[in-house]
Amino acid sequence: MAIQFKILEKDQIFAAVPLVYKLNDFKVTEDSLSQRFSEMINQNYECAGIYDNEKLIGVCGLWYxxxxxxGKSAEADHVYIDDGYRGxxxxxxxxxxxxxxxxxxGFETIELNTYVSNNQSHKFYFNEGFKILGYHFLKKL
Incomplete structure (x- = not known):
């Protein structure tokens, strides 16, 4: 294994879509995710990736x-590591x-949301020193 961490270039962003699709509990289609990523890359967003050689095996979106x-904060979003690389x-x-x-x-803080049902992630984030500050609410318009 030759693991490397790096920010995906804008022209490589769509490589993240299949991994984020596996994470998504809302059953958004891959086409919808691709459309959203094409908009996200023009906002205050970057996507960090984990590569095993040239293969993208993990992602974490970063909103600024x-x-x-x-203060100056980054929000980690859609964190996912391929099943075969976990543990x-x-x-x-x-x-x-x-x-x-x-x-x-120059960022001061990092924050994130995680699905209520994703108990494995809760343990990980607590071990990383994250604290629960509130509830995340969503309303479809």
């Missing part, structure tokens, strides 16, 4: 903003890389 309660410590290494990347960009 300044918030009144946390090898890659999540920890990936987040360590992300933390360093964000610190070098």
């Amino acid at each position: 903003c300044t918030r009144h309660y946390s 090898q410590g890659l999540g920890k290494k990936f987040f360590d890389w992300i933390y360093n990347y964000l610190i070098n960009k």
Whole structure:
């Protein structure tokens, strides 16, 4: 295994779609995800990836903003590591890389949402030092 972490170039962003599709509980189609990614890359968004040689095996979207309660902040989104690579410590290494990347960009905090039913992720994020600050609400318009 030759693992590498890096930010996907805008012209490579659609490589993330099949992995995010596996994560998605809302059953959004891959076509809809592709359309959304084409819009996201023109917003305050980047996508970090885990590569095994040239194969993309994990992703984490990063949304950037300044918030009144946390300062210059990045929000981790759609974190996913391919099933065959789980349980090898890659999540920890990936987040360590992300933390360093964000610190070098001048960010003060990182936050995220995770699905209520994803208990495995809750344990991981608690171990990473994340705290629950509130509830995430969603209303379809």
